[in-house]
């Protein structure tokens with residue numbers, strides 16, 4: 001199986017890993033990932049909990065096609081919500 005690769009500024013090969021999913025059960029809505037993504041891939045969503053009649057914010061993927069596979073959003077996530085995947089070619 002082959003994956004899409006790119007080059008660093010220094011000419012080294014690297015394999016981008018694109019955002020695949022965010023675990024909304026684990027997400028605490030801190031917004032760190034939102035601030036770290038320069039590609040505007042992520043966006044907040046208000047989730048309604050019918051049982052407790054409360055609303056909590058979670059992060060979602062709103063423009064996945066804009067992702068460049070840097071995985072930067074996952075680095076600062078305190079709850080390890082992100083999963084990433086390289087692109088098969």
Ligand code: SF4
Nearest residue numbers: 037067068070071073
């Ligand atoms: S991998 Fe990079 S471009 Fe993609 S959502 Fe995360 S921070 Fe944004």
Ligand code: SF4
Nearest residue numbers: 027028030031033077
């Ligand atoms: S950094 Fe993690 S916990 Fe914080 S909003 Fe993003 S996905 Fe949720």
